Amino acid sequence: VTHLVASVLIDFLRAAVEAQVQVDAIGQGAIFALMAVGIGLVFGVLRLVNFAYGQLIMAGAFALAFASDKDWPVWAGIVLCFAVVLALSTAMERVVFRPLRTQSPAVMLVATFAVAFLLQSVALVLDTRDNTIGQPAASLASLNRPWVIWGTDVRKITVVAIVTAALCLVALVLFLGRTSVGLQMRAAAMDFQTARLLGVRANRVIGSAVFLSGVLAAVVAVMLTVQQPLVTSTFALKETIVVLAGVVVGGMNRLLSATLGGFAIGYASGLLGGALPTAQSQYLPSFLFGLVILILIVRPAGLFAGRRGPVERV
């Protein structure tokens, strides 16, 4: 048995260091990091884990599929995607999160779970009206073609994902660090009550956080539809569950650690997906979530959560 485990491990490591696997894993990590930021931003101000985040992305993907079905130009599809996702995330905040703001975390968690399944079942009803499951969103499909660099297939979308993620993160850091609303959001994430006493408007801060996380969801929707052009009602569901686990594993209390957690789990799942032998690759979720449990037991506060010192939460 030891011999078998060792040989599997060696095969895995040999496959994992290949440039192809690494590039794909980093690309997946970049997209997951963006989703982690979207979840982490809302958690910072609301202390709410948004299970329905994936359904925002799914809605955006349906908007893109709708636009490509109607033969709209690509930019119009992307505009529609942003409009739908932002409207939906704002509505979600107004109708569900705002009334529940004072409730216990358990109630809020279950509430977002309910919203997630509500949106998913709405999508299923809309999706299956024409008796086909899934709509293709083909607008940006050309990005799926690879560039060959030193014998490695680098799909254009991988580069786009990494660059977009980097740009979004820089913009976000500037926003949080240099603007008044950003400062207020950081203050609210640190201590909501005190921030309110000092004149931070709760609704405005929460509204901006929800808006920003909606923008990120729309960006992710555009990029995910390039990789998986068939949009179904469970679009982005698996990814969201994995990212949620990653965010908690990274550490929810700071945006940075949450983002790193999202990147790490995307990278790990890309690595496992690319390097596991075929016989084991169907057990990828088990490996991934086993790792999640393991890390949570060792570091329940989060892998990247700072141990001591001044805590900056957003």
Place this chain on the structure above:
Amino acid sequence: MRDIRTGVQLGGPAALVLGAMALGSLASRSTEIYFINALIAVSVVVAIYVFVGNSGVVSFGHISFVAVGAWAAGVLVVPVADKPATMPYLFGPLQDAHVGNVPSLLIAAAVGCVFALVAGLPLMRLSGLAAGIATFAVLEITNNILRYYEKVGPGLNVFSSVPETTDILQAGIAALAVIVVAFAYQHSRFGRQLRATREDAAAARAVGISVYRQRLIAFGLSGGLAGLAGGLYVHLLPLNVDFVYLDLTFITLAMLVVGGMTSLWGAVVGALAVSGLDSLLAEAENGLSIAGVTIDLPAGSRLVVVGVLMAAVLIIRPGGLTGGRELSLPRSRRRGAATTEGTRS
């Protein structure tokens, strides 16, 4: 007076189950299945309640105990002669093993309990968000392994040639048994200690309660009850691994939340109310006519309505339909909640 109050707390849920059993046995064959489903749902939701309600820790993982219960019972009751055809890759000992209906249910409960205890050993150290995500991870892993590991079951295929023995009587008796166990637990010292940790973990620790041990006991117990419900499911219909996954997790959590997370009464009311509504909507999806008006809902709108209901209940009544309180006689309220043990103040 206290005895009456305690009796009402057990009698109320039990009476509801008996009522559902009576209605179900009067109903036609095609309607009876809805009642059987509702009664099994009571078992699942009460099982989840034993842990979630008493500990205050949300678990998304209980359906994995239902799943292993279903797998254990399903693999063991299929006649030995049918196994090579339906489950060709089973482990040797499992291929030759065969038990009857009732033993298979007991084994399902035992397997669910052991699995929950083993999973709980590390997981119960966690609380809050980390616990929620970790239980979700258990669900994902269980689903993934049952889906592809064909040495322990049919993999992606449905459980065929399982004798369909779950009827209204079995489902009802099981629901009653689960309710009695849950009631006995929450009135035992273990249950009370766990409820103390729910209200204030620090204070509970200060009086010498081990949060970890109490949560583990409840987790194991509720895993056993959930396993039993899984056994009932596999005897009811040919199910596959997707049946015991996210949709069932959602609908059972919805039942618990709609009823009221912190009381046995809430769990039973929620399970029966949502099941009833769900059955009505399922009929409506096939075209239902009430008093000459035909309602024909598009397929899948069932979950939409349940989702709206769950969100609405959370927003309007965060405590659920019962407010998370046990059933009490109208007069006993006057004596003040402070003396009513076992109810949530």
